[in-house]
Amino acid sequence: MSTFIGIAIIVFTCLVALWIVRIAGKGVREFDESKHESFLGK
């Protein structure tokens, strides 16, 4: 049972990594410089 849980955690961690890569990749592809404003903390 603990082997099954351990492998499930590893697979889940890999899927989370791929999910974040997908979200961030989308952000990079769809970035519109004209709508961006630098945050200068003024």
Add this chain to the structure above:
Amino acid sequence: MSAHSHEQDKHELHKFGYAQELLRSMGGFSNFAISFSIISILTGAVSLYGHGLTYGGAGMMGFGWPIVALFVMFVAASMAELASAIPTAGALYHWAAILKNKRWGWYTAWINLIGQIGIVAGIDYSVALFADPLLASVFNYTSTDTTILIAFSIILLSHGIFNHIGIRVVAKLNDFSAWYHIIIVAILVVSLALFTKGGLNSIDYLFQVGETFSDKPYMFAFLIGLLQAQWTFTGYDASAHTIEETVNPRVRAPWGIFTSVAYSFVIGFIMLAFVTLSIKDAGAATAADNAFIHVISEALGGTFGSIILWLVTAAMWFCGLSSITSFSRMMYAFSRDKGMPGSKQWAQISKKYRTPAKAIWLSVVLSFCLALIDYIIKTVNPEATYTTIAFLTAVSVVGLYVAYGIPILLKLIAKRQGRFQDKHLGPWNLGKYSNFISVLALIWIVFICTVMVIPPNEMAGYAVGGMMIILIVMDLTYYKKNFLGPQAALSTSMDEILRKERELGEG
């Protein structure tokens, strides 16, 4: 990369009031490589292998490593988003200062600095812990705390020299280091898979829980053992600290932060799995001076084991090299905003090498002092039960993760107040999942920082607490009134910025 892109990168930096003083020559792989080299699965996971095995048994590698990696990915993703939005070398400190105010920035910088001292000292001490016994067997002397300290000093010195002579050399060594780590892990894994005497244990052994070689109850011991994985996953802020030396930084640096963690998780797990599956007697391994050396020697024999250990020690050396780069850039950026005593000195750039030479040597001296203090304490009190490596690594985990957490928290607050909006996000962002991921990251940081200072690591808590008291005194007596913060740079005229760049030959 075209000249146009280089101008864009400079223009982005000018918006924050800073000149392009450092040499911008790092590509995406170099930026990834510096964080991957500092995470260095062959340093953290290996030097604290005995710690993890002693407290959590074999299950520490099967469960501890992926659980820590999962939550660290949330921290890395949250930081990557900030790096893309605010691409300056001050990174954590600069983010905190402009998301809230200069005092938050000042404290973040110092806490980050404490963590950086711990990580450099911890890494180079790890190199010394492995190199000194190996050298002792070659040159026929006895390895002691004193010879380890001497080896540590020589290693630190070598890192100072390489960093001084230039980012191009260091970037090339970092690139090599990334490949070197992967190749050494591959050699180690294949060797263990094919040549382990008596064969590997069954896969169930890797996920075996309930066995600890400490005097603590298992669940408590397991939490203490998490230091092994948690310390390994530190230092990836290096991709942000070298952001002013990276081409197309708003995309490449965040990828460097995140992918260095993700790849380290996968490659590190494969390595730990095979090492653990080759254990013959876990009790004997934890009782040995160095559990990793014991396991490898038992599995592969003395000679082959020694060769592997020399290769691993070299990987650790590369890790230390990168960590000095990161530390010095952080200190350079903070001094540029006059946040430290003697700031004018530490912010100076070597005209010949375009590196913050004085900040590099200050990093070396501070890291040496931390290890020296620990050496003196242990000389005075030989009965001390904690290990030097656990002390140094716990200090770095707490310092670094508190510094990672502050800007993430301030980003959430600034968003809630409507000051930080979607238009401020850089190209690398987490979209609608940003807040969710940031909250998970913060929960983990609070949890792990608490775990890192409970006994037997209470000395790390005292050290960080003591340093915090010094910081509060410094703040209240001087910096509260006199520190201007990175906001002051915004008033720098373009003429002044261009003059600084001309002085360094930046066209």
